[in-house]
Amino acid sequence: MKLLPCPLNGLRNISEFTYGGEYHPMPDHRASSTRDWAEHVFFHDNAAGIVTEWWCHTASSFWFLAERNTITDEIIRTFKADEIYQHRVEFEALAPGNDS
Amino acid sequence: MPFGLLKYGLNSKYPAKHHFTPATELKKHYDVVIIGGGGHGAAIAYNLAKYHGITNVAILEKNYLGGGNTARNTAVIRSNYLTEAGVKFYSASVKLYNNLSNEFNYNVMMENRGQLTLAHSDAAIRSFRWRAEVNQHLGVRSELVDRQTIADLVPNLNMSEDSRFPIMGGLWHADGATARHDAVAWGYAKGACNRGVELHQLTEVEDIEITNGRVTAVKTNRGRVECGSVVQAVAGASSIVAKKAGIPLPIHCYPLQAMVTQPYKPILTPHVSSPQVHVYVHQTSRGEFVIGGGSDPYPLYNTRATLDQRESLSAAALELFPFLAQARLLRQWAGTTDMTPDYSPIMGLSPVENYYLDAGWGTWGFKATPICGVTMAELVATKKVPDLIKPFELERFYRFEQINEAGATAASH
Numbered sequence: 001m002k003l004l005p006c007p008l009n010g011l012r013n014i015s016e017f018t019y020g021g022e023y024h025p026m027p028d029h030r031a032s033s034t035r036d037w038a039e040h041v042f043f044h045d046n047a048a049g050i051v052t053e054w055w056c057h058t059a060s061s062f063w064f065l066a067e068r069n070t071i072t073d074e075i076i077r078t079f080k081a082d083e084i085y086q087h088r089v090e091f092e093a094l095a096p097g098n099d100s
Numbered sequence: 101m102p103f104g105l106l107k108y109g110l111n112s113k114y115p116a117k118h119h120f121t122p123a124t125e126l127k128k129h130y131d132v133v134i135i136g137g138g139g140h141g142a143a144i145a146y147n148l149a150k151y152h153g154i155t156n157v158a159i160l161e162k163n164y165l166g167g168g169n170t171a172r173n174t175a176v177i178r179s180n181y182l183t184e185a186g187v188k189f190y191s192a193s194v195k196l197y198n199n200l201s202n203e204f205n206y207n208v209m210m211e212n213r214g215q216l217t218l219a220h221s222d223a224a225i226r227s228f229r230w231r232a233e234v235n236q237h238l239g240v241r242s243e244l245v246d247r248q249t250i251a252d253l254v255p256n257l258n259m260s261e262d263s264r265f266p267i268m269g270g271l272w273h274a275d276g277a278t279a280r281h282d283a284v285a286w287g288y289a290k291g292a293c294n295r296g297v298e299l300h301q302l303t304e305v306e307d308i309e310i311t312n313g314r315v316t317a318v319k320t321n322r323g324r325v326e327c328g329s330v331v332q333a334v335a336g337a338s339s340i341v342a343k344k345a346g347i348p349l350p351i352h353c354y355p356l357q358a359m360v361t362q363p364y365k366p367i368l369t370p371h372v373s374s375p376q377v378h379v380y381v382h383q384t385s386r387g388e389f390v391i392g393g394g395s396d397p398y399p400l401y402n403t404r405a406t407l408d409q410r411e412s413l414s415a416a417a418l419e420l421f422p423f424l425a426q427a428r429l430l431r432q433w434a435g436t437t438d439m440t441p442d443y444s445p446i447m448g449l450s451p452v453e454n455y456y457l458d459a460g461w462g463t464w465g466f467k468a469t470p471i472c473g474v475t476m477a478e479l480v481a482t483k484k485v486p487d488l489i490k491p492f493e494l495e496r497f498y499r500f501e502q503i504n505e506a507g508a509t510a511a512s513h
Contacts, residue, residue, distance in 0.1 A: 001408060015408070019398035035498050042350040042441055042497045046339035048401040070353075071401050 002073075004055070007080045008062045020054030022046075023065055023084075029091060050076060119286055120293035123158070123300050126323055130158040130298075132480055133318055133327040135305050135341055136334035137161025138170040139281070139466065140458055142288035143473025144331055144480070145297045151474075152481035155296035159289075160320060162304035166285030169335045172403075172435030173466040174358050174392040175281045176371055176380070178215050180242045180273040181507035182231050185491035186444060187238045189471060192488060194275050196470035204287035208279045211385060213370050215276025216245075216253060218420075220265035220376040228271040231507055241274040254372055258422055265376050265419070276371055278382065281466055288473065308344040314453045315345065329454040329480055333472075336401070336436030338446075338459035347450050350497050351438045351460055355396045357409040359432035361424065363387030372420060373509070379416035380509070381424075389427060391417045393463075393509055395437070405432040437462045442502035447476065447492040448485050456480060457494060463509040 002014040022044050027036050045051070048071050055078070056063045065084065067076040108114060132148060134141045137159045148154040161167075177197050179190035200208050219225045228244050235242030250270050251259050259267055293299055300322070307319040308330070317326045334341050342349050364387050373380035373393075380393050394409040410432055417424055439462045440446060446460035458476050461468070475486045485493065491503055 014397075038498045038500065039348065043348045044339070044350065044352055046349070046351050046353055046399070048340055070399060073400055073402050073404070 004066070004075055005078050006057045006062065007064045007078050009057055009060060012057065016057060016059055018056045018058050020056050020063065023052040023054055026089070119290045120299070123293075123298035126158070126300060126303070126320070126325055127156075127298070129156075129326040129328075131156040131328040133157075133325060133330045134159045135318070135330065135332045136168075136337075137163075137165045137285075137289070137299055137301065138168050138333065138335065139166060139285045139288065139469040140170075140333040140335070140461070140472050140476075141331070142166070142285050142292055142299075143469050144333060144458070144476045145292040145299075146288040146295075147473045147477030148480060149292050149295035149297050152477055154481055157292070157297045158325065159292070159297065159299045160303045160305055160318070160325075161299065161301050164301045165289050165299060166282055169435045169437075169461070169465060170281055170285045172358075172433060173281055173463075174380070174382075174390050175278045175466060176215070176382070176509075177210075177277040177279060177467045178273055178371075179240050179275055179467075180215070180217070180231060180235050180271060181505055182227075182234060183444070183503050183505050183507070184234070184238065185503050186505045186507060187235060187240055189488055189492075190464075190467060191238065191240045191275070192474075193468050193471035194277070196474065197277065197279060197467075200279070200284070200287065200470060204291055206283070206287040206290060208283040208287055209385060210277060210279040212275070212277045213382070214253070215273040215371040215373065216250065217271040217273070218250075218267050218372065218374040218376070219269045219271070220267060220374070222268070224376065225269050227506070228269065231271060235273075243272050245270050245272045253370060254368065256367060256421060256423060257372065258420055263419055265374075278371065278384070284466075284469055288469075305341065305344070308341075308455075310345060310452060310455075313451075315455045329456065331456045331458060331476060331480060333458040333476075335438050335459070335461045335465055338438045338461075342450075342457070342459065345450070345452050345455050347452060347455070347457070347494075349446065349457075349459060349494070350441055351446075352399045353401055353436050353438055354398070355400050355403060355434040356392075356437045356463060357394045357396070357405060357413070357432060357434045358390065358392035359405075359410065359413060360384075360388040360390050360430050361427040362430050364389070364427065368421075374416065374420060377416040377419055379413055379420065381417055381421060388430065389417075389421075389424060391424075395463075396434075401436060403434040403436060405434060439463075441497075443505040443508035444503040445492050446494050447472070447489045448479060448494070450494060464505075 440460040
């Protein structure tokens with residue numbers, strides 16, 4: 001079976017993992033329109049080539065990122081999310097009626 | 101008799117005829133350029149030429165006619181979907197399929213064998229009852245059947261109550277059918293080319309020129325072509341081609357794997373599908389058992405076959421049909437399915453004024469081929485979106501109005 005190197009658990013069978021979608025930067029939730037959110041949620045690059053994406057080691061619920069080639073099916077590297085996320089994102093609610 | 105056949109083949113009284121003359125030189129301008137020479141592209145061209153009198157049309161195919169997902173699907177035709185939009189759309193397609201050989205005067209080997217979907221849980225029975233009601237309301241032959249009826253319909257199915265997932269009931273779809281998928285593409289291409297459409301194979305679209313929100317030309321590996329409008333019908337390459345026109349799509353491409361056994365004598369009439377054990381099986385008119393429906397667990401633009409899928413498809417097929425244990429596999433392959441978040445296609449207008457989308461065909465593209473040809477041709481010719489495909493427009497995702505098609509193959513809910 002194909003193996004995937006988990007940053008927490010080491011090399012494991014790929015069947016132990018769940019694919020979690022493309023990584024793309026989240027729009028600013030205070031400044032973006034409903035349309036922006038729809039695009040962020042539903043639309044994908046779906047690129048043929050090297051992509052960055054979320055994966056989860058199902059057994060340990062550990063989420064991380066992977067760079068993978070979607071043409072050759074090669075996993076180039078995997079890394080912990082703190083390489084990208086260094087600060088906490090605050091999701092304070094907007095005032096009612098102001099949800100553009 | 102082999103000698104009789106050889107004599108017939110060499111006899112000048114019956115010369116082999118080509119289906120159509122392939123186009124040679126690209127013209128400078130076409131009224132309509134269709135990107136993608138599969139069943140859909142050929143069907144759109146055929147309808148434009150035959151019913152709308154638009155014949156200055158080029159089909160640009162990067163490989164050869166019907167060599168992509170048209171040749172890789174498992175040729176299942178059915179309309180027992182769950183949403184109103186889906187059932188209406190696919191049942192119109194099944195009706196067209198039933199008359200397709202007459203329409204072409206060319207045999208597409210349509211066989212109305214029926215389709216049986218198996219329920220292995222109470223939840224599945226409830227959802228099948230729902231589907232049967234929706235289907236009957238919209239004039240599709242679909243009914244909930246009990247174990248005895250299933251045993252009568254498919255005498256060699258494993259009805260044991262000791263299996264891991266015993267069969268509790270099923271959804272019987274008498275309109276279910278199969279046809280030769282290559283012949284569908286060939287029939288459409290033949291009819292289109294005989295009416296003046298040009299099929300350009302080995303012609304890859306490399307770039308799309310857009311001025312003031314309109315497509316003006318496409319650049320190919322064989323030169324630049326000006327065009328009145330463009331239709332993209334490229335299934336697995338949908339995201340890649342749409343990106344050239346600057347259009348983002350809500351699509352992820354997953355390989356879907358299937359396999360066939362060596363031919364055996366006819367023993368299985370209907371198409372049998374089990375969403376619980378993730379497999380479907382039918383026997384072709386040549387005698388091969390087609391075992392299908394394994395989606396890879398992550399996106400990929402690669403049509404390799406994997407041992408993982410071979411194991412899981414075989415295990416599931418053997419649970420339904422233990423007699424297949426001795427069958428020999430002939431081949432295994434994959435197609436790139438362009439999956440949408442709601443398991444419904446993306447058809448119609450795009451943000452570019454004269455650029456039309458025929459995308460998001462996931463695991464439901466072959467069965468939609470004839471109706472897709474009719475509706476997309478009508479759209480291109482009249483600039484009005486036909487009612488049948490209005491719900492499938494790209495804009496639905498921006499309005500959060502997805503069409504959750506839980507009746508789709510590979511829909512995992």
